[in-house]
Amino acid sequence: MDRVSRFFYALEKTRGAKKHVTCLLAEDGTPLTEPVEMCGRAGAFYTSLFSPDPTDPGACRVLWEELPMVKTSDRDRLELPLTLAEFSEVRRRMPTNKSPGMDGLTVEFYRVFWDVLSPDLVTIWPESLQSGVLPLLCR
The missing domain is CATH 4.10.280 (MYOD Basic-Helix-Loop-Helix Domain, subunit B)
Incomplete structure (x- = not known):
């Protein structure tokens, strides 16, 4: 040895x-x-x-004016809280033998324990969007 x-x-x-x-x-x-x-x-x-470069205000204005706008009706729909059905659909579409996070947990793990994990994910996500910070284990 x-x-x-x-x-x-x-x-x-x-x-x-x-x-x-x-x-x-x-x-x-x-x-x-x-x-x-x-x-x-x-x-x-x-x-x-990594220091910021000076920007040209005129170039910024042109850039912002050229961006397409999201319609109000679409924005309102996109800002709705994610549902368990949406989380489930994403989980279903994820490729196998992959680990979506740094914790090394595979898609197969999430599929097996989905009934246990999904309520917490649906709860944590809106809180993270509200605070602007993901829990340490989700980063």
């Missing part, structure tokens, strides 16, 4: 070493190898990448 554990430990150590970042390039192309410099460069890169 120990030999198998040692083998997998060594394998993971080798794989981990391959994933280790040893160098980043500065904006001017200079290689950075010091961990502090690399962290600073990575932080600056992602700060720049």
Whole structure:
């Protein structure tokens, strides 16, 4: 048993070493190898990448004016609470051997335990829409 554990430990150590970042390039192309410099460069890169760009108000106006509008009657219908029948229809149409969430629970699991889970799903969904936050396990 120990030999198998040692083998997998060594394998993971080798794989981990391959994933280790040893160098980043500065904006001017200079290689950075010091961990502090690399962290600073990575932080600056992602700060720049995810910072909002200035927008042109005229372009925004054109964009918004060109968008199609949903009719009031359709909007009212779309904003109705989801029903158990709608949840059931979605569950029925889901492909097998798939896991719709990060918890790893498959579609087959939901099909087997649907009678137990469905009342909670129908309750949680409107509360999440109202608060704007999904429960941690649903994210």
